[in-house]
Each structure stands twice: as structure tokens, then as C-alpha cells.
Amino acid sequence: MRYFQSIILVLLALGSNAQNPLYVPPLLTGTNFNLNILDSTTQFWTGINTITYGINHNILAPTLQINKGDTVTMNVTNQLTGTGNSTTIHWHGLHVPPKDDGGPHQVINQGATWSPKFKVMNDAGTFWYHPHGDKKTDRHVSKGVAGFIIVKDAQEAALNLPRTYGVDDLPLVVQTKEFDVLNQIAIATFLDTLVLVNATVNPYANVPAQVVRLRLLNGASQRSFLFGFSNNMNFSLIGNDGGLLDAPQTMNRILVANGERVEILLDLTTHLNDTIFLKCFGSEMPKGIYGADSVGDAGINQITDYYNNYLNGIDYNLLQMRVVAQTATPVTSIPSTLVPLNPFTPDANTVYRKLVIDTIGDMGVTPNFASGPFAFNQTLFDMDSINEYVTLNRKEVWTIHNKTMIAHPFHIHDIQFYVLDINGMPPPAYEKGQKDVVLIMPNDSVRFITQFTDFVDDSIPYMYHCHILHHEDDGMMGSFLVQYPLGINDVKISNEFMVYPNPSQNYWKIKNKESNMIKSYEVLDITGRKIFSENINQNIVTISNSNLVVGSYILKLFTQKGIATIKVEKN
Numbered sequence: 001m002r003y004f005q006s007i008i009l010v011l012l013a014l015g016s017n018a019q020n021p022l023y024v025p026p027l028l029t030g031t032n033f034n035l036n037i038l039d040s041t042t043q044f045w046t047g048i049n050t051i052t053y054g055i056n057h058n059i060l061a062p063t064l065q066i067n068k069g070d071t072v073t074m075n076v077t078n079q080l081t082g083t084g085n086s087t088t089i090h091w092h093g094l095h096v097p098p099k100d101d102g103g104p105h106q107v108i109n110q111g112a113t114w115s116p117k118f119k120v121m122n123d124a125g126t127f128w129y130h131p132h133g134d135k136k137t138d139r140h141v142s143k144g145v146a147g148f149i150i151v152k153d154a155q156e157a158a159l160n161l162p163r164t165y166g167v168d169d170l171p172l173v174v175q176t177k178e179f180d181v182l183n184q185i186a187i188a189t190f191l192d193t194l195v196l197v198n199a200t201v202n203p204y205a206n207v208p209a210q211v212v213r214l215r216l217l218n219g220a221s222q223r224s225f226l227f228g229f230s231n232n233m234n235f236s237l238i239g240n241d242g243g244l245l246d247a248p249q250t251m252n253r254i255l256v257a258n259g260e261r262v263e264i265l266l267d268l269t270t271h272l273n274d275t276i277f278l279k280c281f282g283s284e285m286p287k288g289i290y291g292a293d294s295v296g297d298a299g300i301n302q303i304t305d306y307y308n309n310y311l312n313g314i315d316y317n318l319l320q321m322r323v324v325a326q327t328a329t330p331v332t333s334i335p336s337t338l339v340p341l342n343p344f345t346p347d348a349n350t351v352y353r354k355l356v357i358d359t360i361g362d363m364g365v366t367p368n369f370a371s372g373p374f375a376f377n378q379t380l381f382d383m384d385s386i387n388e389y390v391t392l393n394r395k396e397v398w399t400i401h402n403k404t405m406i407a408h409p410f411h412i413h414d415i416q417f418y419v420l421d422i423n424g425m426p427p428p429a430y431e432k433g434q435k436d437v438v439l440i441m442p443n444d445s446v447r448f449i450t451q452f453t454d455f456v457d458d459s460i461p462y463m464y465h466c467h468i469l470h471h472e473d474d475g476m477m478g479s480f481l482v483q484y485p486l487g488i489n490d491v492k493i494s495n496e497f498m499v500y501p502n503p504s505q506n507y508w509k510i511k512n513k514e515s516n517m518i519k520s521y522e523v524l525d526i527t528g529r530k531i532f533s534e535n536i537n538q539n540i541v542t543i544s545n546s547n548l549v550v551g552s553y554i555l556k557l558f559t560q561k562g563i564a565t566i567k568v569e570k571n
């Protein structure tokens, strides 16, 4: 059935060779934004109405241009109809407090308005906003809700860069969509065959014969894009997720995974009247990346429909660029330097964490290393659990190890990070800037370093997750709280729990005086660094301390009613 549907879509796609003018979302500026999420219809094919969602428009969302240092208010109203359409809006890449982040906990019910107000703290760069509802991200993003955020700052303004929106500075969100037999948007079918740039089928844009800036966003649910141009011309990569690089990198291909952004400069000064296509070079994409000719192995590790999707492993056009006359004040050269990078370096207090990406084998299904279900550390996302506890201002090195047969784009909220190494090797120059998504290839270990600054919250978590949206919705996500460092004076002895013996030489026994089950515990050193932890789900716990050196420790108990901290002594 799907195979025939795929053939029909091929014919539809090949039959519509006519180029359509590229849609450029309207640019909104200022500090107060009214964003109405609504449902409507879009004709991807003439005469065929497909239900789509958008913000202030039938599909996609306005581009928000905001200035570093400004305080902005976002009035987000959920006007979606239908049942079960509460949603959220997440400001992807922005450093904002957890309550304003728009993760799955900041639900906007139908008919309601959510109005977060926050200071813009990021450097100039290309960010985006999209729904992030619990188990609904793929559905709401695929139906069309996604918009750019362009952050401006003084450092970027001082550079001679193209910045006339829609003329020599083009936002390009690249997506593929999947359709059911009624031509309605489907999700997680592996038959995403309609290619869209800014929601336009077969788009063209007039671009001036000068240096042009493209802000490329992979807004697809699962497909990665290896971008390049039909004439194989070089371009200059000037920025990635979190802002500008220190110097342009000359390249002719750039791989952009789901959620990632790059800014590139294209020198078209000698190309007047040329027609050049922005393309995806799927035939050159390494195996294991969604969009390559194969993911997974032979046999049970295959995703059958993957091979019915004609886009996988082929080169295809994304945007036809018709090079027209220069503008009045063209940029005609590419700067040799951009902005200084300030990567973090580990110190004595740095915390090291490891997340292992693997399939889940205990859900009554045979694990399939290409189609999942996937999880971090064998733990599926749970709205009511916290997976990691992070200390404010402490530097952290996270290792993400991918044990599966498919590449996963790892995204973390709140902060930007710097990739330290990939399988022990330094990252390529184009990945040295600030990032909030990194694609982890099969069997790879990627380490990044970051620091969780400015915002703490004892109950509202941030998220980390795979940005393949059906992986995220299926539970490939975790949460973390950012908390103040624990000092001895901060630790309150909880009267609800009895610890004995204390001090002790071999073990602490913890008894709960009320019926408040201890779900798990952590043993921390006195600086708040986790030494070990265990999941227990019991009222009485015995914690061996025979391997600990003599000194003070903090027991952190995660209970049904909340977190209790108790100071204990090893002697």
C-alpha cells in the first residue's frame, strides 16, 4: 500500500516541475510579539487541500528579530481546534529560565494564552521556535508550526555582512513531509517524499549578484540534509547553532541534521543571470544518517519503508536561485575574521556525565537497531521524573555514546555547548562554534563541554532529547534540573527520615517515618558532586559506604513527595 502511495507521490512530485516563488515568512521586530497558533489548509498540489497549522498564517510562523539585551514578551495563543490539541512553544537555542522555555511542562491549552517574558542573552545567530508538547512534537511541527528567531548584537552589527531580510539575507527552513492516502500530513511513516523550502514546493528565489547570506534550518522531522550547490561552488560557513564562528570556513558541502542551523555566505558577484540550485547531496551522505542510501543493517535491523522512499540516497534540488542585478549597497566581499569564540576548558570541579543511546529491549517488542524505540540510559522519558541534577555555574562535560545503527541529533535546552571531541579526536573546524544540536553517528562517542548559568529551578526541568521528532515523542528524551550548589549550611536535616548509624563505618540505614516511598537516592560529596546513585522504590534503604573515604557526604533522597537532603558522616 505504502509502496504504491510512494509511486503516486513520485509522479506528483515529478509532474510539478513548475517553479513557485519562495515564501519568505514576514519579519516581526520589537519586544512584544503576538503569536496565534491556528489551523488552516495549504495546497501543496493545486486543488488538493491539506490541513496545516501555522502561527498568524496557514503554515510556518513569522520570523522574530530580537536584540541581545532586550527583554521580550511572547503572547502565544493556542487557537487550534480539534481534540487533544494543547501544545507548547519552545525557543530552540535560547538561554531562558525553565518556566519560559516552552518544553513539555509549559502546556498552552486550547483557547489559552501563554506570555513568557525574558531577556535575550544569546549572541547574534539563527534560532527557531516550534511546538514541544508531550508526545505531540512531531505532529504539531509536521503540520507546519516552525519559525525563525534572528538574534542581533553589536559584534555582528560591526561586521560587513548581508542583512537585508528576504533580499540578501534569506531564512530557509528545509523540510520533508509525509502524506497519507487522503493527502493529509502523516508522521513517522518513513515516506517523507515531499521536499519543501519555507513550505514552498519547487521554489525559486531571485538573489542579487553579490554576497548573499543563507540561514539554513533543518526543520524536518527525521531527515538530514547534506547541502551544496548544483555548480559545486564553494561557500563560506560563518555560523552554526549558537552564533558566528571566529572565521569563515570555505566548504562545498555542509551536513545539517534536525534542529541544526548554519549561516553561509555565497559569493554570487560573478554569477549574474546564472541559475544555481541549492541541493541535498543524499548520494554522498554517510550510511546511518536518515537520508543516506541505507540505515541499519540487513535483516531485522532494516526499516522496510526506508527503501521505498525514493529520496534516500539520491541528490535532489531544494531551491532554484536566479541571480539578478545587484542591490544599491551590495556586500561584495567576505570578512576574513568574525567573532572571538570563548570555549570552556575543564577544571578541577568539572562534572562528567555520560548518556548512552540504545534501543529499549524490555517493552515486549524485538529491538530494531534502526527503527527503535530508543532511549537514553535505558530510561524512557517520563513527565514526572527528573533524570539529571545539574549544579548552577559548574562546568560539565557530557559524553553521548550512540550504540544504535542510526545517527541521532542530540539537542539540549538552556545552554550552548562546545564539542570537545568525537571518538577522542578534535571536532572539524566547522563544528567548533557554539552548538545546541550535535549529530551522533552510529557507535560514536561525542563529548561536549558547557556551563549551566543564570537560571535555577527546584521543580521545572529543562529537556535533552533526540531531535528526530518521532524518537523524541517515543521517549528518547530526558530532563534535568539546574540547582544551587549544596553547601553544608544549605542542607536541612529532614525530620521525616531517620539515618543510623551516623557517623558510620560500613553503611547508613535510612528509615522513612511516614509513608513516603524513596524512589531513588544519590550520594554526593560535600561540593555537590554525585558519587553514586540507585533506584530503589522502598521505604527502608541500606546504603553501603565502605568504599567511601572518611568525611562528610550528602544523601539526596528522591521521594514521592519531593527531594530530601541529609548530611551524613563516614568514619
Ligand SMILES: [Cu+2]
Residues within 6 Å of the ligand: 374, 407, 408, 409, 466, 467, 468, 471, 472, 476
Ligand atoms: Cu534519535
